[in-house]
Amino acid sequence: MSTFLWVIVPYLTLATFVVGHVWRYRYDKFGWTTRSSQLYEDRLLRIGSPLFHFGMLGVVLGHVMGLVVPQSWTDAVGLDRHTYHLIALIGGIPAGVATVVGLVILVYRRRTTGPVFSATTTNDKVMYAVLGGVIVLGIWNTIAGSLLQIGGEYNYREGVSPWWRSIFALQPEPELMAQAPLGFQLHAMLAMILFAMWPFTRLVHVFSAPLGYLTRPYLVYRSRDARPGAGTGSRAPGRGWDRPELHGVGERRGRGRR
Structure with a gap:
């Protein structure tokens, strides 16, 4: 089970993520869009969208720092474990709260605005539920592990991060993730489900940048x-x-x- 969850499933997720985007770009270019609903309602959108997107930017940067950069590198520049976690809390919690508040506003807008709700597909609803679960679990792991220390403080940079890097190094170490607290395991599993869904949802717009407008x-x-x-x-x-x-x-x- 450990090998299936933390080796096979991650590689299936990566394959689906890459192949799915290639397929979507080749066969559904007209569907490669956010399906914007700004024409239907823009008051709540002007509040919720910046909160969500800028909050997500902070969350992504925090994950890049925590997962990609090894702990030995930050130790080498004199950034000890306590200081690192303090910085992560100061930057991560506001970013996470902004993301959650923005997502709640966007979901509320989508549910209460008739035309926007009519344009919402089952695919969108499932995507929002999984995305919300990933974000909430991430905040809970930060608060429970670093502030409340429920079950003892867990240093994910010695378990989750090396496991994540081992997947891309093609030398998977499933035992590292198998020993992580349940909250981190659920967070990782939901994140893999989200990334497997990604190519088939409106999230593909993340990889679209109107760079041509700069030179047009x-x-x-x-x-x-x-x-x-x-x-x-x-x-x-x-x-x-x-x-x-x-x-x-x-x-x-x-x-x-x-």
């Missing part, structure tokens, strides 16, 4: 109406903006009438 030339819009002040009330066109000549069109129309 300006688009100039000009009215086809030759009347002075058309489209701008009674004001005359500003300097530097010449209206296109329509003489050719007028001549053709004139010949047609004759």
